Amino acid sequence: MDAVKEYWSDKTFLLGMFFCVIGTILGAIGVVTPAVLIEVIGILLMMYVIYKIDKKSATSH
Numbered sequence: 001m002d003a004v005k006e007y008w009s010d011k012t013f014l015l016g017m018f019f020c021v022i023g024t025i026l027g028a029i030g031v032v033t034p035a036v037l038i039e040v041i042g043i044l045l046m047m048y049v050i051y052k053i054d055k056k057s058a059t060s061h
Contacts, residue, residue, distance in 0.1 A: 006053050016045030 007013045019042025026035035 002057075007049060010049050010053070012045055013049040016042040016049065018042070019045065 019038050021042075023035045023037075023039030023042060026032075026038065
């Protein structure tokens with residue numbers, strides 16, 4: 001549960017989430033190619049934060 005709090009307090013994770021929301025909205029209105037690229041960037045940012053926090057929590061135990 002602490003990791004989830006860390007995710008939501010990380011600015012990079014929130015930026016990735018923002019990109020995913022913007023990409024979804026763009027995709028819904030028909031701007032497909034930029035929407036997919038924006039969502040991929042958002043997902044990559046969130047994956048980086050998850051990896052970083054998971055690695056940090058694994059070394060602390």
